Amino acid sequence: MASTEQEAAPVEPTPPKQVLYCQVCTFPVEYCEFGSSFTRCKEWLQKENPALYDKFYSEEALQAKIGTLSLEAQEKLEKDTAKKEAKAEAKADAALKKKMASTVTIKRIERNKRKHVTAIHGLEAFDVDLKKAAKFFAQKFATGASVTKNMQGLDEIVVQGDVSGDIVEMIEDGVGLLKNVPKDNIVEVEEKGKKAAS
Amino acid sequence: MFKKFQPSADVSGQVSVKSSVQRNIRASILSQWNINPETFEQIWPKKEPLTLVKCREHISIYTLHGEPLFFQHFDGPFFPTLRLLHKYPSILPMVRVDRGAIRFLLAGAHMMCPGFTSAGGSLPPADAALPPNTPVAIHAEGKEHAAGIGLTKLGTEEIRKVNKGVGVETVTYLGDDLWKIQQL
Structure with a gap:
């Protein structure tokens, strides 16, 4: 079925889109802020791709982001992220300890x-x-x-x-x-x- | 669906798919997704054999050389994996949730109607309204790539009207166990 269509219309295939995935948390880089290792992700991106880092984490970008959310919600979100990060770290630590033991x-x-x-x-x-x-x-x-x-x-x-x-x-x-x-x-x-x- | 998914415990078997079945799958995907055969040929070349990974609760994941490409629940529609969707974002219709919802989406929650109708969210316009039970790509406000894949529980026009409760059921999202499996 597919083959007949192919012969009829020699359409160029759409090339796949390249997505930059964070090596630390495996998310696309723009979602790092919702991961559990945001600080490390940021460091990695800064080293790997400074242009993108500026795009996401420069002062202006942060300002623009805050604009869409109330201040309270933003604060809560930040707190949550920090908490999540600490939790993930503790978990990783415990896992390592267990492994060593x-x-x-x-x-x-x-x-x-x-x-x-x-x-x-x-x-x-x-x-x-x-x-x-x-x-x-x-x-x-x-x-x-x-x-x-x-x-x-x-x-x-x-x-x-x-x-x-x-x-x-x-x-x-x-x-x-x-x-x-x-x-x-x-x-x-x-x-x-x-x-x-x- | 994939919030908890361990390949060691949840996979019950792997078989290669018969070529006649492969033909059927190919035809139905081409009719379900917004993709032309040439592009799909890139994703899954015709000569390559597909492997069916059977999992608990009648989930079937189809893999090519160990890499999951798409999956299906019972005889339902085919869903691409999130990685595939990132490469070819146009294959599923797009809905967008506001920023406040991202947090919950990445924790695996179903998407509620107000997330789509508020300022940050968006739904397809009325002339391209989606019926219930359509696979959709869930994008997020201010983000370029999809954060999850869902199945509409209400039609998009209904979501606008009702504006309460679950609008899109989350099937897979960034960071779930299917995302973590890169090779099966």
């Missing part, structure tokens, strides 16, 4: 006398794609490795065979996918004589 547990589980599996838990806190990491381990150690849910219902990687030492080493060296994992957060655990028979 979270641990990667490497558990060696005895499956059968002399046979072990290694369960790695907590990698996802450090932006590791579990599926990819499992694949990587499987390839590296030439064994089976999979992402499974453990008893708490959390995702972990289970690698067949006792590879706990190697994995600790890999994290310390920061191989490929694991480069964001801080080595101080690793905990090694050994589990023997499981209760739940599988």
Whole structure:
């Protein structure tokens, strides 16, 4: 259907409009003032595109903007923005702290006398794609490795065979996918004589 | 619709779309949006396969090489994603809200009638009035780009007359979870 129309009318396609998105809050730059990181957005824009910065944040532009709103409403808006910003910052801080506090547990589980599996838990806190990491381990150690849910219902990687030492080493060296994992957060655990028979 | 949307939890499956279905989609989009086939060819070249991402509550998002292009709720009209709308602003009819409403729009609220009828807002003129349940681009006073996409709950003439309550339901807006997903 589309093709017949195309032949009939050789219209030039309209080129897409280029929109400058803020690298800090991902909004189009004119909406930064409603985001939660306005101060940082402003700094970024000033560095990146001074002309646009002047357009939005020069004295005149601010005056023109205030003109359309009552003074009270403007004040309230500013207050709200500041509050929102503080909140977002606190949230980001808390998230970072939590990330730094979270641990990667490497558990060696005895499956059968002399046979072990290694369960790695907590990698996802450090932006590791579990599926990819499992694949990587499987390839590296030439064994089976999979992402499974453990008893708490959390995702972990289970690698067949006792590879706990190697994995600790890999994290310390920061191989490929694991480069964001801080080595101080690793905990090694050994589990023997499981209760739940599988 | 996308205020809370986690790809890990809300996506139930991805399939590539049959070519006959793709043809249907293309035809219906061309009839629904204000866009000529040549321009649409740029957005979605004919040879490229489209992927359907099925989500909870019968939302289907269509992606091209992992990038969401448009979505649909049940068998409703197709909505472009906000990023696509920014590139081609003319594909949806435009309504504008006043400055006071931006804050609420970016928090995901539905747009109330007075926001359109006050000094800062604007609606299409009477000879181009929109019926209810039309996808619209929600622009904001003093801003160049759209801040959200909505579905009219009342006809535009009715909005003027009633001037109370929800006029346009917000479907997606700047900073919601669909906006944050750049790759699916």
